[in-house]
Amino acid sequence: MKTICVIGVGYVGLVTGTCFADLGNKVTALDINEERIANLRRGILPIYESGLEEMVKRNVAAGRLTFTTDYCEALRDAEFAFIAVGTPEGVDGEADLQYVRAAAEAIAECITKPIIIVNKSTVPVGTGDWVADIVRAKQSQPVPFSVVSCPEFLREGSALQDFMNPARTVLGSLDKEAANKVAELHLPLRAPIVVTDLRTAEMIKYASNAFLATKISFINEIANICEALGADVKEVAAGMGYDPRIGKQFLDAGLGYGGSCFPKDVKALAYMANVQGRHPQLLQTVMEINNYQRRLAVIKVRQLVGNLNGKIVGLLGLAFKANTDDMRDAPALSIARALQLEGAQVRGYDPVSMNHARRLMPALQLCEDAYAVATGAHALVICTEWNEFKQLDFERIKGLMKTPNLVDGRNLYDPAWMQRLGFNYCGVGRG
Ligand code: NAD
Numbered sequence: 165m166k167t168i169c170v171i172g173v174g175y176v177g178l179v180t181g182t183c184f185a186d187l188g189n190k191v192t193a194l195d196i197n198e199e200r201i202a203n204l205r206r207g208i209l210p211i212y213e214s215g216l217e218e219m220v221k222r223n224v225a226a227g228r229l230t231f232t233t234d235y236c237e238a239l240r241d242a243e244f245a246f247i248a249v250g251t252p253e254g255v256d257g258e259a260d261l262q263y264v265r266a267a268a269e270a271i272a273e274c275i276t277k278p279i280i281i282v283n284k285s286t287v288p289v290g291t292g293d294w295v296a297d298i299v300r301a302k303q304s305q306p307v308p309f310s311v312v313s314c315p316e317f318l319r320e321g322s323a324l325q326d327f328m329n330p331a332r333t334v335l336g337s338l339d340k341e342a343a344n345k346v347a348e349l350h351l352p353l354r355a356p357i358v359v360t361d362l363r364t365a366e367m368i369k370y371a372s373n374a375f376l377a378t379k380i381s382f383i384n385e386i387a388n389i390c391e392a393l394g395a396d397v398k399e400v401a402a403g404m405g406y407d408p409r410i411g412k413q414f415l416d417a418g419l420g421y422g423g424s425c426f427p428k429d430v431k432a433l434a435y436m437a438n439v440q441g442r443h444p445q446l447l448q449t450v451m452e453i454n455n456y457q458r459r460l461a462v463i464k465v466r467q468l469v470g471n472l473n474g475k476i477v478g479l480l481g482l483a484f485k486a487n488t489d490d491m492r493d494a495p496a497l498s499i500a501r502a503l504q505l506e507g508a509q510v511r512g513y514d515p516v517s518m519n520h521a522r523r524l525m526p527a528l529q530l531c532e533d534a535y536a537v538a539t540g541a542h543a544l545v546i547c548t549e550w551n552e553f554k555q556l557d558f559e560r561i562k563g564l565m566k567t568p569n570l571v572d573g574r575n576l577y578d579p580a581w582m583q584r585l586g587f588n589y590c591g592v593g594r595g
Contacts, residue, residue, distance in 0.1 A: 165189055165190060166189045167189070167242050167243050168181070168184050168190065168191045168192070168242060168243070168245075169191075169192050169193075169194060169238040169242035169245045169246070170184075170193045170248055171194050171235075171245060171246065171267045172195060172247065172248040172250065172263070173193045173194070173197075173210070173248075174195075174211070174249075175318075175320055175323065175424075176316050177193060177248030177284075178193065178211065178216070178220070179318060179323045179327050180327065181229060182219050183219075183328060184349070185223035185228040185229035186219055190228055191223075191228060191229050191230070192230050192231075192232055192237070192242070193230070193231050193232075193238075194231075194232050194233065194234070195231075196233060197233075198233050204220070205231050211489065211490070212488065212489040212517075213320065213321075213488070214321075214487060215324050216323070219324065235271070236273075238274075239271065239274045240276070243279065243280065243345075244279070244349065245271055245280070246283075246284050246314075247264060247268070247283045247284060247285055247295075249263035249264055249285055250285070251263070251264060251285045251286055251428075252428060253427070253431055253432070256435060257432060258435045259286075261288070263285075264283075264285055264295065265298060268298040268302075269298060269302050271299055271309075272298065272301075273302060273303075275307050275309065276307060278309060279307070280309070280311075280312055280342045280345060281296075281299065281309055281310065282311075282314045283312070284314055286369050286370070286429055286432075288366065288432060288436055289366045289370070289436060290366070291366060292312075292313045292337075292363070293362060293363075295311050296309075299311075310341075310342035311362065312339070312343055312362075313336035313366050314333070314334065314350075315366065315369035316369075317330060317332075317372065318330075320423065320490050321485060321486060321487030321488045327353075329353070329355070330355045332356045333347070333350045333355050333356070333357045333358070334358045334360070334365050334368050334369070335350075335357060335360070336359075336360050336361055336364055336365020337359075337365075338361055347359065370433040373425060373426055373430065373433075374430050374433050374447060374450070376421075377421050377426045377429075377430045377450050378450050379413075379414040380414055380416075380420060381421075381449070381450040381451075383401055383417045384418070384454070384593075385453055386401075388460070390593040391592075391595050392595070393595060395595045397575075397593030397594065398575055398593075401416065401417065416549075418457070418549075418575060419457050419573040419592075420453070420457035420458060420495060421454055422485070422493045422494045423485065423492055423493055424493065428493075431451065433447060434447040434448060457495070457592075459502065461499050461573050462506075464590045465477060465545060465571050468588050469569055471507075472506040472507055473506065473507030474509070475507075475508050475543070476509045476511065476541045476566065477503050477508045477509070477510050477511075477542065477543050477544075478513075478537035478538055478541040478543070478544045478545070479496050479500060479511070479513075479528075480513060480534050480537060480544055480545070480546050480547060480548070480553050481496065481513075481546060481547040481548020481549070481553065481574075482494060482514035482517050483516065483548050483550075486550045487550075489517040489519075489520055491521060494547070494548075495547055496514075496548065497524060497525060499573075510527075510528055510529070511530070512528050512547075513530065513532070513534055513536065513537045514550075515552055518530055534553060535556075535564060538564040538565050539565075540566050541564075542565070542566050543569035543571060544561070544565070544571070545571045546571070546574050547573055547574070548574065549574040549576060553576060558585050558587070559585065562586055567588075568585075568588060569587070569588045570587045571590050572589065572591040573592060577589070577591070
């Protein structure tokens with residue numbers, strides 16, 4: 165059993181802290197958001213993630229997981245301090261490190277015995293050294309510490325499964341002893357452990373996300389060519405995916421990537437390259453294609469409906485992907501705004517992210533289910549690949565709609581079946 169403090173109780177911090185507690189460690193999870201901590205103490209989670217609520221309750225009941233807003237209390241006995249605060253997009257795409265700085269300063273002020281600071285947040289190359297400088301400069305009395313980079317690769321929607329079964333654990337540090345101690349913590353996860361230096365570990369995270377984003381933009385570009393040439397991108401992707409050099413994953417053409425990671429991480433990597441005088445042409449193109457996919461969905465609605473002024477368009481799914489309530493940089497947000505700019509009345513429904521939608525898009529009319537969205541609509545756009553949309557009663561939906569126009573931004577349906585049902589159907593790359 166190790167004593168761990170996790171700083172930042174969001175998607176990564178809450179999952180990290182809860183999983184380490186479940187593995188038998190004593191975890192104090194700390195956040196500056198008092199309401200979040202008060203809710204967690206009452207068993208109310210700030211995020212939706214399958215299986216997480218039950219795991220949190222189990223570990224709280226066992227006394228292995230506690231929540232606090234008090235840094236000095238959280239760090240008193242901690243052998244490890246995991247930083248898992250947000251690193252959102254700042255000016256010009258640069259990662260905003262204000263929360264990492266605040267966490268590093270607070271650690272420096274509170275530690276009274278040696279500690280290993282483990283950075284889980286996605287941070288620009290060089291941040292580990294910067295954190296060490298901040299802690300050193302802020303300490304009132306010198307207490308030994310080490311900084312280890314341990315980037316997180318979990319995906320929202322399957323976060324517990326991903327955390328407990330990682331493809332690899334990456335550790336970056338020049339302090340071999342510290343890296344070994346962090347490696348020991350991860351041994352129960354039975355994944356290959358890559359030990360490297362701080363900067364390389366930080367780069368592995370950005371390079372991995374940029375590669376996956378590139379794969380998504382690649383298949384979207386192929387989809388758009390398929391559309392023009394009469395080929396079907398779903399079958400193209402399936403045919404490509406059998407090749408182990410290519411792989412099946414991240415080859416779903418659609419509305420492009422969204423969420424709190426890929427968009428900001430690709431931008432931050434491009435920013436780092438630009439600052440160093442490099443020309444990140446591929447990354448720029450990946451971002452351009454991604455933005456275009458969202459615009460293209462609106463173009464398709466316009467092609468089906470005509471002038472959008474006064475028309476009713478329904479969005480099915482608002483979260484950036486299925487099985488999460490996260491709406492940060494969700495395609496549905498940009499599509500709704502673009503449709504509203506053209507005068508359309510936009511409504512939507514999502515199985516779990518309605519509260520976020522209410523806050524982020526007050527002008528969006530929220531409906532209680534897919535059928536309510538369809539009632540009187542001139543077009544529907546599938547924005548999220550939720551399972552519950554896969555077998556909707558489309559006869560009923562067609563009867564409810566003003567005009568049966570369907571833009572399937574996630575390629576959930578068979579175009580021939582939709583046409584047989586009488587829909588004007590437009591998928592992505594289904595030539
Ligand atoms: P989040 O926004 O869900 O949570 C961040 C939390 O940090 C919030 O609860 C916030 O109140 C808290 N916080 C901010 N400043 C603080 C401080 N000074 N002290 C204590 N708490 C503070 O963020 P997230 O999605 O969990 O992402 C965290 C990091 O992990 C980011 O760098 C992100 O890029 C990276 N990451 C995220 C994912 C993901 O799927 N969300 C996956 C891998 C890596």
